[in-house]
Amino acid sequence: MRFPSILAANSLLALSLLLTACDSTPRERQAAVRKEVKELDTLARTGTRKLARLGKGAAQYRAAARARRAAPLDPQQERKMEKALLGTADRIPGLTPGTIAEAYAQLVRETRTRRPTWTERDWDYARNVYQRLNAQLKTIRLDLPARDELRIRTRQAEFVALQAGHTAKEINANARQLPQ
Template sequence: MPHALSCRALALLFLPPLLLLSACDSTPRERQAVAREGLSKLDTVARSAGRSLRRVGSAAARLDSSNRARKSQPLQTSKQVAADQYLLGPYQNQLGALTPATIGSAYAQLLRQTRASRRQWSARDWDYAADTYKRLNAELARVRLDLPARDEVRIRAWQAEFKALQANRSVKELRTLTGSPPANAPAAHR
């Protein structure tokens, strides 16, 4: 069957030029009708794309507005302590005193808990996790010069994973607002 597909592809590739060559055998009215039909199809596609862009733009603006409103509210200290306890476990009380020997384990704990809970987290839960992550990064900056390169590479990979999980949440929120299917969804579900 691959040969049949390539023949079809070639036919589609060479058909428009053949139509142009055969235009000598057509009348100006026929060519105008073909051109009108092509422009009509192009116009329909452009209108559809415009509606999609408006829908996505509107959803992005709503998401941005709700994010700004949520982030303008300060995090509650008691909830941040609870988030730290959950995300960092035994390393919660060591923030400010982590060493090059313990900071890798603190990042590993943070990522383990994030992977386990991320699907149930609200946007506000992500705010608390991001604050914990930010403070852990400050600890890394403090001990980085004494950190072996292999540990720093592993920590950088965990940082990238945390940011990817966070970005995935934002994409899912936007997709929910726009009603768009996931990029890897079968074409029948799009």
């Protein structure tokens, strides 16, 4: 929904009323107001329809994600995804304060590279690797230098942003598939 468009239309309405108020009759001003109100009403109705479709698309996406996440992840596929994202399998429990920042950097690099071809299930496995990295970070956080923690926070934010971008695209795709 475009709020600036509605605000711009309101501003134009006020400006046109001010400019025409001196040179027009009440009936002409009334017609101008009706026209502007009709345009605003159309914008509001269109925005409402778009918002409703996005809401339905989001609900469908959430339902599908809930059903998909109810199925357990395959341990072999988990190790395969960890190896693909971090370079080696079963690496996470061995990460130390000196190596965890690079693991997050590797995760984000690989996610950026691979995300265009990932399915929803691939994202589930990537999210699992990310959550396991976060769990390891909790165990070693007190020994982590502040500069590394800042780098890790940046990488965490980027991973979440990449994931949110994917989710937004999927919701939009679901909304587009809904009947008008």
